[in-house]
Amino acid sequence: MSGVRVLVGTKKGAFILTSDAKREHWNVSGPHFAGWEIYHVKGSPVDPNRIYTSQSSGWFGQLIQQSNDGGKSWEPVGNEFVYDGITGTHQWYDGTPHPWEFKRVWHIEPSLTEADTVYAGVEDAALFRSTDGGKSWKELSGLRGHGSGPHWAPGAGGMCLHTVVLDPITRGRMYVAISAAGTFRSDDDGQSWRAVNKGLHSETMPDPDAEVGHCVHRIALHPSRPNVLFMQKHWDVMRSDDAGESWREISGNLPCDFGFPIDVHAHEPETIYVVPIKSDSEHYPPEGKLRVYRSRTGGNEWEALTKGLPQKDCYVNVLREAMAVDSLDSCGIYFGTTGGQVYCSPDAGDNWAPIVRDLPSVMSVEVQTLR
Amino acid sequence: MIRVALPAHLRHLAKVGGEVELEVPDPATVGSVLDALEAKFPVLRGTIRDHVTKSRRPFIRFFACEQDLSHDPVDAPLDVAVTSGREPFLVIGAIAGG
Numbered sequence: 473m474s475g476v477r478v479l480v481g482t483k484k485g486a487f488i489l490t491s492d493a494k495r496e497h498w499n500v501s502g503p504h505f506a507g508w509e510i511y512h513v514k515g516s517p518v519d520p521n522r523i524y525t526s527q528s529s530g531w532f533g534q535l536i537q538q539s540n541d542g543g544k545s546w547e548p549v550g551n552e553f554v555y556d557g558i559t560g561t562h563q564w565y566d567g568t569p570h571p572w573e574f575k576r577v578w579h580i581e582p583s584l585t586e587a588d589t590v591y592a593g594v595e596d597a598a599l600f601r602s603t604d605g606g607k608s609w610k611e612l613s614g615l616r617g618h619g620s621g622p623h624w625a626p627g628a629g630g631m632c633l634h635t636v637v638l639d640p641i642t643r644g645r646m647y648v649a650i651s652a653a654g655t656f657r658s659d660d661d662g663q664s665w666r667a668v669n670k671g672l673h674s675e676t677m678p679d680p681d682a683e684v685g686h687c688v689h690r691i692a693l694h695p696s697r698p699n700v701l702f703m704q705k706h707w708d709v710m711r712s713d714d715a716g717e718s719w720r721e722i723s724g725n726l727p728c729d730f731g732f733p734i735d736v737h738a739h740e741p742e743t744i745y746v747v748p749i750k751s752d753s754e755h756y757p758p759e760g761k762l763r764v765y766r767s768r769t770g771g772n773e774w775e776a777l778t779k780g781l782p783q784k785d786c787y788v789n790v791l792r793e794a795m796a797v798d799s800l801d802s803c804g805i806y807f808g809t810t811g812g813q814v815y816c817s818p819d820a821g822d823n824w825a826p827i828v829r830d831l832p833s834v835m836s837v838e839v840q841t842l843r
Numbered sequence: 844m845i846r847v848a849l850p851a852h853l854r855h856l857a858k859v860g861g862e863v864e865l866e867v868p869d870p871a872t873v874g875s876v877l878d879a880l881e882a883k884f885p886v887l888r889g890t891i892r893d894h895v896t897k898s899r900r901p902f903i904r905f906f907a908c909e910q911d912l913s914h915d916p917v918d919a920p921l922d923v924a925v926t927s928g929r930e931p932f933l934v935i936g937a938i939a940g941g
Binding site for chain 2: 507532548
């Protein structure tokens with residue numbers, strides 16, 4: 473029987489929410505790793521019972537936990553993230569050079585084809601890969617060694633590599649996004665990289681059209697058409713139809729084009745979702761109304777989805793990792809809030825209901841479709 | 844035998860319920876106690892001190908005999924009260940927050 477497993481990372485532990493395909497009644501498991509910050513939990517597409525968790529703490533540092541039974545039990549794996557070669561410097565907030573220092577893992581991306589291969593996006597921004605199920609990690613240092621590396625600077629949340637997107641069709645192609653450097657693409661399994669930010673325009677930069685320095689919040693693609701990318705930038709929702717070579721704005725009639733997550737419908741490559749947030753200094757929905765916006769035209773024309781979501785006095789945020797979709801026949805959309813709610817729409821956004829209301833602040837949401 | 848008291852999160856990681864007992868060659872030091880601790884419980888590597896530099900994580904403190912040893916040289920011999928097991932070596936997660 474088919475169903476879904478929702479993997480939720482929060483400020484104080486991980487939770488696993490499970491349901492059958494109706495997505496009406498839910499079982500809640502957790503907190504796992506109680507008291508720890510869980511930046512990301514994600515399962516392997518190759519072996520869905522293989523799940524990785526990024527577990528971190530300001531006191532005790534970084535751990536990676538692995539489950540091989542769908543999250544029932546966990547074992548710590550490798551947590552040694554050592555930058556390759558000469559560490560070098562990036563730019564600090566005051567413009568001075570600052571040595572790269574490992575702080576935490578923001579994002580875990582299991583390989584689409586190899587159960588033991590998994591990528592980790594970390595702060596300070598770098599990409600690591602493990603080919604032994606997370607026991608050991610090696611930096612793909614061609615990224616940090618990109619010529620622009622010494623000029624990368626942290627955003628308010630730190631200089632984090634928060635997005636890793638693997639192309640399921642073009643062999644060796646992958647994308648990462650870094651705040652605040654921008655989007656980078658590799659066509660050789662992560663060995664070499666180039667910036668793909670042409671068309672991004674950020675008024676907060678001295679040169680608004682510079683090659684790097686943009687605060688990209690999230691990118692997403694549909695697996696059937698991976699040359700089309702969608703981006704929620706700090707401000708602006710963007711689209712590329714040529715694998716990142718060029719971008720154009722698709723914010724259209726959104727009430728506000730600031731936000732964090734963006735995702736694509738599982739069966740409709742032109743249907744995309746964002747959650748507008750009022751501004752970068754007011755991290756809550758415009759007018760206190762929590763609205764997901766859906767475009768069925770690949771951008772520019774957006775409709776507010778509100779049924780079942782609070783439409784007054786709502787001042788939560790939805791973070792970049794905190795939205796996901798399932799691939800059941802009627803595509804389910806999920807997102808979590810900094811107020812501890814996780815919402816599900818089993819009908820592509822038309823109707824919403826909270827799965828849970830009172831978790832710790834939600835940092836990430838991923839969904840596994842189980843068949 | 845040296846008794847080591849860990850904070851709750853690290854006890855949970857190491858799957859121990861109370862104090863940890865370690866055999867550490869003389870002269871025992873903060874560094875050699877941590878070496879022995881990490882050898883017995885590899886999951887603690889990186890949680891108390893950096894993997895490579897071995898520097899103490901900023902919010903970790905080491906106490907013993909009512910003294911803060913956090914800033915002492917890691918190769919300084921520990922008090923006999925600790926090395927004899929009479930007093931525990933405390934690994935502390937510093938209070939932080941509001």
